[in-house]
Amino acid sequence: MKIARLKINDKIYSGFIEEEYLITKEGAIKIENVKWLPPCEPSKIIGLALNFKEHAEELGLSMTEDPIIFLKPNNTLIGHLENIIYPKGAKFVHYEGELAVVIGSKCKYVKENEALNYVLGYTIANDVTARDFITNFFRPPIKAKGFDTFLPLGPFIVTRDEIDDETEFEITTKVNGDVKQKGNTKTFIHSIPKVIAFLSSFMTLYPGDVILMGTPRGISPLKANDLIEITIDKIGTLANRIVEEN
Template identity: 55%
Template sequence: MRWVRFLVDGQEWEGQWVEGQIVTQSGPVFADSQVKWLPPVNPSKIIGLALNYRNHAAELGLEEPPEPALFFKPPSALIGHRQAIVYPTGASYCHYETEVAVVMGRRCRRIKANEALDYVRGYTIANDFTCRDFIRNTFRPPVRAKGFDTFCPLGPAIVSREMIDNPDNLEIVTRVNGTVRQTGNTRQLMMSIPEIIAYLASFMTLEPGDVILTGTPEGISPVEPGDVIVSEIEGLGALHNPVVAEGGGQ
């Protein structure tokens, strides 16, 4: 199943997305072209892993972290499919980071990696949008760089875990204005998705709806207002987001 959240005439709905139509829980059916997409989940927390692909660490000239490098993105950063990312005034280098996002389905704490996927509701696409102006060794963790409003596009849908045979073998492609900028595969993850979940649950309680960003492969590059980013992941679809200048211009 593919679960979505959306607005029609200002009213919020949830439903299942099937072949261009969305069937709501209460019965009405909408064409997907009729709706304003929302993030498919409203999490209590969004936890990210930095430098979880060796080739991404290498392209930044950074050493592989001796333990998982974690950060939070605020829920206020969330936007949905086709919603605009706002490029901050005065910024000089902002970039996309396409990655698999895990959506938790059950509360868990102190679990083993081999049982971690049993606690997952499904997977979706995240763009961990980042303003590199605010990342320096002395400015870590990168709260400001990754925490702006609109800096966490998520969607279009949560794809149920039963539909994804192996989340650690999914192709990732990012296009900007139709040109491929980034490619990778989740089999290149240094810490696998079950390992990530078990590690986080070793010291914090993961709640239903919580989102885990699993890292991005190499291939980041700057974008500008007026660009359109398409983040595509095998089996999960494609997340489209235009970039606009703060204040509304390009």
């Protein structure tokens, strides 16, 4: 099932996608002239840093035994096809194509071998970052990752029952049609079950919460009018364009 949230004529609809229609409680709505919204409304968004070995090497940083995590504020959320605003004063803003895990049920103190039972499904994220404001990667990069529009998410959530292998997703990031990132989640340093077990050992996870699982190597600067397309097999493509801040 593909779960989506759309805005049509100032009204928000939630449902699941069948071909060209969103199936809602009100009936079937054709997907045209719509605004794509983030497919869930998380109470929190948790990001992982350095979860691909090659990305850690790219940045010249060492890996750690436990996941390196940060919180991404909700003001960053935008949907598929919305514009990413390039903030004034920044000189090095870049994309980060990532698999996003969406929690399906409340959980705490989850065992690693039971962790996937609490997952609703998967979607695509672009963890946009202004690297100008990262001086120490082991301190929370709140400003670097917290600008408005810095987390495109979507277009929809693909539920677990449609995923044949939850350990292997191919991630491809393109900028203006050129491939910039290619990676596979089978090379994660910290697996999805391990991360859920780790997080739930000290915080309650709620339905709709999002976990950003980290990006592969290949980051590079963006500029106004760039089009970023992130494709993850078994899910789809998330596309957003960069615009300058007014």
